[in-house]
Amino acid sequence: MxxxxxxxxxxxxxxxxxxxxxxxxxxxxxxxxxxxxxxxxxxxxxxxxxxxxxxTPGFIDTHNHGAGGHDVMETSRESLDAVCRTLARLGTTSYYPTTLTAPTLDIRRAVEFLAGYLEEAEKRPAAMSHPLGIHMEGPYISVKRRGVHPAAHIVEPTLAAYRQFAEAARGKLRIMTVAPELKHAPDLIREMIGTGVQPSMGHTDSTFEQAEQAVELGVRQATHMFNAMRPFTHRDPGVIGKVLNDPTIKAELIADGVHVDPQAIQLLYRCKGADGIVLISDGLSAVGAPEGTYRVGGLTIEVKDGVCRHNGTLAGSILTIARAVRNMRDFVGLPLEEAIQMGTLNTAQLMGISERKGCLKPGADADLVILDxxxxxxxxxxxxxxxx
Ligand SMILES: [Zn+2]
Structure with a gap:
């Protein structure tokens, strides 16, 4: 020993x-x-x-699409190893590989591959980031609020189609971003909650009432708060109004200083407090890799001056959770302890894994980050x- x-x-x-x-x-x-x-x-x-x-505890990322020049949908063990090694080097010791909207068969193939990879990663501890479960971002999202997700592959959910994804994931699907206003979203949300998958409201044009209904069904998470959501106005508070007002929902946040203005982050913090925010990267394959042009799914992404764009639209990031913690202290002025909590314990609590991850206590995994x-x-x- x-x-x-x-x-x-x-x-x-x-x-x-x-x-x-x-x-x-x-x-x-x-x-x-x-x-x-x-x-x-x-x-x-x-x-x-x-x-x-x-x-600090090793950082956890519920929303990451790749790193080190590789995408989590590449269905290759070498690629996934490269993602896991890069993320670990950057302080993210566990994460939820996140798929993008793509043709159904491509998503299913990626999910199936990831499920096998995750099973193996559980058995072979290595000096790499620990992939804990799959996050599916799309295809059940709003065409209007799709960001760079290709409209051609966004589909209306049906239980039958969802179950095929779930089956391919062999119990490893943990989060699915879903737009609650879609016609069969309530059935889908009920099914997910009944089978231990966390629905996350995102890429959504939901009204306040639609978001409220989703929360009544058990939704507790919002995907990259403010980004790809119906905008808040005082007569139409929408999904953002629901998240700001409801302490039961945790808000994922991309704190790179570009996706969300620091003043809007301050407002979020005033509403949600230190317990209600979960820092994510929304990182692409360009994380921990040089700037330039990357292929992500079927998209060409330009990475310039630290910002990722597809035809001018913001597309993911090259952020890390460690950097997001620093930004929360430096741009937003939060106490360091709270910023660290948002990249560790909050995430673990949201995902129900705080006995093992996201905090330093006896019995937890020895996932540690040493910062200067x-x-x-x-x-x-x-x-x-x-x-x-
Ligand atoms: Zn997104």
Whole structure:
């Protein structure tokens, strides 16, 4: 049994502990506390962090389409390995590979491949990001609010078609973005909730009433808040009005400073508080890769000055959760502890995995990120293994 004791000026569990000790044993956390509280076993390897450095839980991303030059729909083990390695290097130690709207057969093939890959990843802990479940973004979305999702492949949901996707996913489908105003969306939402899949309101032109009905059916999540949603106005508050007003819903947020103005993020924070926001990347294959032209699904995406566009429309990002946390502190002025919580614990609670992920406590996976004063990622451990 390999034990390691990390001595850190600050440990965010995400609650901050000064002069902390984090003790890991193989792939799990054994203890966390102050230096006075934790006895360091004599055979433990000791890692002493520099002044100003900190340890946070590994970041979790519920919305990622790829990284390192590869897309999660490529149906190749090498490609997925490259995505998982790149994300881990950037501090995202677990994620939900997210499919885009594409021809039904292509989505089904991708979902089927991902399901097999996820089963395998569970059994072979490696120094890579841990894919926890599939997020399907499309095809059951609004044509009007589709963003760059191709209109030709957006379809009206039916239970029969949905069940074919679910079957291909073999229990690994965890999130599906759905526009609640679609004709059979209520049936779909009921089916998803009954089978442990989380519906997320997104790419939607829902009115307030339609969003409210979805919430009554059990929807608790909104996909990239503000983006690809019916705009809020004072006489037509729409889906945004529902999310802002309802504490039971967690809002995914792309905090890159481009997708949502920092003032709108402030407003979101005032409404939702520290517990109601979940930082996501909406990252594309260009994450952790050079700027230039990328193929994403059937689209050509230009990545320039840190922004991804398809024919001028914003299309995903090259953001990481670690960077989003820094942005929440630097652009929005949030306490660091709360920003970290939005990229770790909130996400784990939303997905029902907080016993294992998103917080540093005994028994949880040893997914750790070491950050310096500038909040740059210095070292990452994924299920106890150092990421190169
Ligand atoms: Zn989207």
């Amino acid at each position: 390999a034990q390691t004791a990390f001595l850190a000026p600050t440990i965010y569990t995400p609650r901050p502990i000064s002069n902390g000790v984090l003790l890991t044993e193989d792939d799990r956390i054994r203890a966390v506390g102050t230096r006075d509280e934790i006895e360091i076993p004599t055979n433990a390897r000791v890692v002493q962090l520099e002044d100003g450095f900190m340890i 004063q500038q909040l740059s990622v210095r070292q990452v451990y994924a299920r106890g293994l150092p990421v190169e």
